Every structure is written in structure tokens, then in C-alpha cells.
Ligand code: KG4
């Protein structure tokens with residue numbers, strides 16, 4: 001079964017062809033970082049306009065590099081939510097056009113569920129249940145996966161998402177957008193113990209997170225420094241913030257694994273590209289004997305391959321655009 005998917009929920013336009021839910025034949029990702037960078041964050045109206053401009057080209061490239069035409073596609077898929085409504089509409093309208101023209105059914109997919117399951121693509125020997133850590137620009141969640149489509153929420157952020165905290169701290173430090181990769185690059189030459197920032201809710205027995213405290217602590221710390229700051233000092237602050245954010249994610253994940261007796265752990269979403277998070281998860285999973293499943297870095301951030309792969313498990317929900325319209329769901333929840 002060849003599945004073609006579009007992901008356009010935020011500021012990446014992506015198209016992919018995945019065979020049988022596990023073989024990624026193409027995964028084209030057009031980033032809009034250049035467009036939003038000068039504004040310090042995603043400008044929704046500009047994002048939708050860029051999606052309109054390039055979606056045809058991205059889709060054609062994904063088909064071509066998979067050596068396919070629309071006639072070879074058995075199922076279409078698209079991110080239905082959550083995301084920016086204008087951006088979602090572009091992807092959904094495009095895919096519905098294809099569904100109408102070529103008479104192919106289309107499945108609407110939850111973006112968060114796709115992040116949760118991206119690490120499992122192509123893995124046939126995964127023992128359930130799986131503990132999933134979703135860490136993106138808009139969400140921070142711990143999920144117990146009992147099976148595909150059967151999830152329980154263990155914890156969530158009470159305020160900022162961890163990716164949002166990375167982006168805001170980067171902004172306060174004048175590093176620009178997107179902040180996560182810039183903080184992690186700068187942190188490489190810094191001392192993670194330079195400032196001890198507060199690890200939100202670390203003493204709480206719950207599996208919820210809070211990242212607004214560390215963000216404020218970084219702001220006050222920056223005010224106490226002399227400006228302009230030497231590069232080394234900036235690196236120390238970036239490293240200290242990253243260490244704080246990653247530590248709390250890893251500690252809560254390990255505690256949840258122990259509490260719910262789950263031996264397999266996965267992580268998805270943009271922040272799971274972070275080298276320190278990947279390294280720390282690996283260190284503690286090895287230490288406690290858990291299996292860690294992480295996807296390749298390009299499957300952590302927004303991409304259509306994760307949408308196509310997940311759609312394999314939602315064939316029963318697919319509809320024909322000529323009969324049923326898919327509505328964008330900007331606030332779509334996972335559970
Ligand atoms: O999953 P994603 O691409 O989009 C959303 O669904 O939100 O995640 C984007 C987030 C941004 O906040 C970005 O700063 C963060 O992922 N991110 C990182 C890294 N790469 C991307 N955060 C920390 N370290 C990274 N290397």
C-alpha cells in the first residue's frame with residue numbers, strides 16, 4: 001500500500017510517500033525558517049502564503065523521488081490538527097483536490113500522534129506498552145501507548161511547552177529563531193553547571209511539567225549580567241538552561257517508566273532532536289535496562305513521513321473528498 005501524505009500544520013511544507021506504513025520512499029521538507037526568522041517566530045499569515053506557493057512543487061518532488069505518479073497511490077493522508085488554521089487549510093485543500101481528481105481516499109491525521117509514533121516507523125519488534133515523550137514547540141506530554149490508537153495521558157505541561165521555552169530563551173539571548181537548534185549548538189561549548197536554574201515541578205509526584213519558571217529565571221539572570229556578554233558567558237547560560245530543561249524531562253520520564261512498569265521508551269517532536277536529551281535518555285535507559293527507540297533527527301521535527309506512516313493504521317477512517325469534507329482542527333487533542 002503506497003500512502004502519500006502532506007504535513008503543513010506550522011512552518012514546514014512537507015510531502016512524503018511511505019509504503020506499507022514502514023518503508024519511507026520519499027520525505028521532502030521545505031522549511032520556512034528564512035521567512036519567519038526576522039520576526040522572531042512564526043507569522044501565521046506568511047506561513048499559509050508560503051504553503052500555497054510551494055505545496056505543488058513539494059508534492060511533485062515527493063512523488064518523483066519515490067518514482068511514482070498519482071496512479072500508484074492507494075491512500076492519501078494529511079495533518080488535520082493541531083496547528084495553525086490557515087496552514088492546515090492549505091494542506092487539507094490540496095489533498096482533497098487530489099482525492100477528488102484521482103478518486104483516492106484520504107485520512108485526516110493527528111500531528112501529535114504522528115510525533116508520538118514517528119520513532120516506531122519500520123520497527124517490527126516493539127514490545128508494548130511504550131512510554132512516549134512528546135516534546136515539540138506547542139506540547140510536552142508523557143503518554144502510555146498500550147497499542148496503536150490506544151493511549152493514556154500520564155503528564156502534560158501546565159504552562160509553556162519545552163520547545164517554546166527553548167525558543168523564548170533564545171529570543172531573550174538574541175540568538176534568533178528557531179531557538180532550539182541555536183541554543184543546543186551554543187551550549188556545546190558552555191558549562192551546564194554555570195547557573196543552577198529551577199527544574200519546574202521536579203519535587204511534585206505528578207508527571208506534569210512546567211517551564212515558565214526556568215524561562216523567568218533565565219530572564220532575571222540575563223539582567224544581572226554585563227552587556228554585551230562575552231560568547232563564553234552566553235554559551236554557559238545556554239548550556240545551563242538546556243541542562244535544566246533536559247534534566248527535568250529525563251527524570252520525569254524515568255520515574256514514569258518505573259511507576260507504570262514500562263520497559264520501552266520513545267520520544268518525538270522537535271526537541272527530541274536535541275543532542276543532550278538524546279544522550280541523557282540513552283544513558284538512563286541503559287542504566288535502568290529500558291529499550292530506547294529514537295527516530296532519525298529529520299523525523300523528530302515536522303515531516304510528512306510520520307503522517308503517511310501513521311495513516312496506515314487509519315485506513316478505516318479514510319473518506320473520499322467528493323463525499324465528505326475534512327475540516328481543519330486547529331485544537332485537535334490526542335487524548
Ligand atoms: O515538532 P516541531 O518541529 O513542531 C511542532 O510541532 O511544534 O518542534 C519545533 C520545536 C521548536 O520549538 C524548536 O526550537 C525545537 O522544536 N527544536 C529543538 C531542537 N530542534 C528543534 N529544541 C531543542 N534542541 C534542538 N536541537
Ligand code: ZN
Pocket residue numbers: 111115136137269270301302
Ligand atoms: Zn510538530
